[in-house]
Amino acid sequence: MSGFEVAGIVLAVLPLFIEATKYAANARGAISPRTRDEKLLEFYETFWWETYELQKQVERVVMGLPEISEARKREVVENREIEKFGQEKDLEEALRSFLVSDADYAAFQKVMSKVLELLARLVKDETVHLSQSDHHDQGKMLLKLKNYQDGRRSGGLASSFRERFRFLRREKEREACLKNLKIWNQRIHIVVDSACSAADRRKAITTKPPDAASHPLSLLRQLSQRLFSAIWKCWTCDCPVGAHEARFSLASCAHSKAQPCKTIAQLSFDFLMSRHSPQAPPGGSSLSKTPWKWREGTVIIKPQSPQDSQNGAQLENICDVLRDALSPEHGLQLLIEDMERTQQMWRLNWREAQLQYVRTKAEVSLKSILQHTTAPSLVERRRLALVLAHSIIQLHESPWLSDQWSKENICFFSTAAGFDLGRPYMSTALDRFPSGSEPPNLDRFHRNPGILRLGVLLIEIHRWSGLETYWEPVTDLVDGKPTPNTDLQVARRVLRSQALADCFETYRGAIEACLQVPWAHSGSRVSLEDRETQEGIYGHVIEPLEEEVKHGDFRPRRGQVAWV
Known part of the structure; x- marks a missing residue:
């Protein structure tokens, strides 16, 4: 052999x-x-x-x-x-x-x-x-x-x-x-x-400096996958009460967005991870009895440099660093040295916690927020839509998050002023082997489930209600259940209706691009690993959303309508 x-x-x-x-x-x-x-x-x-x-x-x-x-x-x-x-x-x-x-x-x-x-x-x-x-x-x-x-x-x-x-x-x-x-x-x-x-x-x-063919979006996706792979290798939790949960901030994707003509060498992610009670009672809950069960953390991946790691300690198991934590006010700082083929994880010094969340309140899903709260200002909704668009182009079809993009799996935490809509979090399954991209569904008309989900989320965020509120049982459901094409046909109908009549053409165009994928040739695959799709999403979705957020930040001039 x-x-x-x-x-x-x-x-x-x-x-x-x-x-x-x-x-x-x-x-x-x-x-x-x-x-x-x-x-x-x-x-x-x-x-x-x-x-x-x-x-x-x-x-x-x-x-x-x-x-x-x-x-x-x-x-x-x-x-x-x-x-x-x-x-x-x-x-x-x-x-x-x-x-x-x-x-x-x-x-x-x-x-x-x-x-x-x-x-x-x-x-x-x-x-x-x-x-x-x-x-x-x-x-x-x-x-x-x-x-x-x-x-x-x-x-x-x-x-x-x-x-x-x-x-x-x-x-x-x-x-x-x-x-x-x-x-x-x-x-x-x-x-x-x-x-x-x-x-x-x-x-x-x-290694040579990247040329114009090394597209920033491709480099950003590669770095993201290496970062999550390195974290997964250290997530070999041996705690007797079970594995630690993780919530990664999707806002990190917007902060580390690719800039044209700039080399992408590093990126960082903010995250929360659950901390177990040091004395969990037999047969009781594995999580701490204190209301706040999360510990803050930041992980950065960048090229190997002795100056960066000389003040750190090599990390083999995430549980090791948690056992050393003296207080939930301590935030983790992790460094991943990137050598492309291999990555090395380092623990850096503790930092003070930065988030001002109300620790007596649990996380709440986007689905629940859409059902039970009034719509925030239009510019807040546009900023949230932009964050989700950046996260899709950076992380979807990765081994970690591909099947998670829905309002049920996106969550928020509360501040004294209300929900922190600027920092959506997503649960990441780091305690099992990565699943890879979703298998193709030949019954589905749309050629990329992640891009379709983004289009649905853009509608739901603007209307501040779930797409299911527009379902028509006779035409959209079979035996009372949605089909693989229910979301697509309902989203198209909503796009053509008066429900989005108050949108600018830029926002409507971004939704339509998610539903129609106009940059893709007939019969060809639509994958975010392909440069054509990356550029299509960036040009047809992200740039229009950035334009709307930019104008939403301006004070209204005389004769203009303010965004509220």
Whole structure:
């Protein structure tokens, strides 16, 4: 087998071993009293950690492959089909390029083969017998792992755990297994670290200032994805009460907007993250009993610089820094050093909290605000619309937020003066592997769900009511439920009606552009990863909204109508 094929198979089956070991450590009642001792539990925990660390190292290799798109890399990491890895010829070539020398490639292939052999020996399978001479027969090893994987999918993992795992039998075998796994883990660390360092050196030599073809919007999206990927890697929460929640400020997108003819080298995001009570009662709430459960934070991503990180501490786990916090008034400051292929997270000094939110009031969704509050001034609504447009073009189709753009998932916090409409927040699922972009829906007329959602949000924000208030049950619903095209057809009808008669043409044009995508050719895909779509959204939506906000900030002259 090729180096990538072996690595891919290891990557595909490792989650099964991680899950199985975790099950054994937690479900101790399923193991006989004779084996239920501290040494065995220590073995489970150590084995789980070694396999988890090995999985992360192989993922580093995949995410560092040159000339492979981010979406394709995520697809590889998530793939659990063993048979497919032998067909990925382009990935094998990318692996050879990443490892550079034949010696590095041979070392990587050797380590992965040893890991594959070790995993196959751990699985007992009566239908595939491995003799001592067969331990190098990768075909038989592959068949054993495939059978084990199929058994897991059929739900047989828990019931047959003791029978299928050989290392439960003898302490000597367990010690040998763990010793070998640690050795191969250390060696894969050496190979991967060497390859990443070499890639960074090549980048430093060959990097040139971006030319006109490096579009600022594309660079902004790339930086955003690297920032969220780096945060996700540190979000390995081990708190006993559960993972920390995160709310990212979409206003950060408007503050870091791309400027034509300017190089985009860094950006920052403000966020809130939940803090757990240090003494949560058994069976009680995992969140603090104090009314305010959020801690402020700011994260910035920028090119590597010794001056920036010399006063910080390297951060591996987000929980580590939270345990050191003395007060909820302390705000996190995080720095991500960007080396394109790899990123390093640093914790900087604490800062004072900046937000003046009423801490006795919980967050409220945009949907609830539209239902229960009166409309704010027109310029406030335009500013909110502009923030959401910037966030769509910067973050939609990313691994983190693609399916979140709706009034149910956008939330606000309260100040003494009312809701802080200038800072909408969105929940971000950093405790699970990123999902990637939404799958296509062939029943939907519109070619990009995010751009359609933006058009709907622009209507809802202007009218200060949900689009569903315009539904007509006979024409818009089937069996009382919306169809994949309900939002589009209702939005078009509202756009043509008197409901938006009080809009300037600039705002109506921005909505129409979201619904019609006039820059796209018939039949072609519409993706925010494409420069044509980025420029279309910027020119047809963002610039008109910026023009309206600009005029809304002016004091009215004599004879003009003030924005209220």
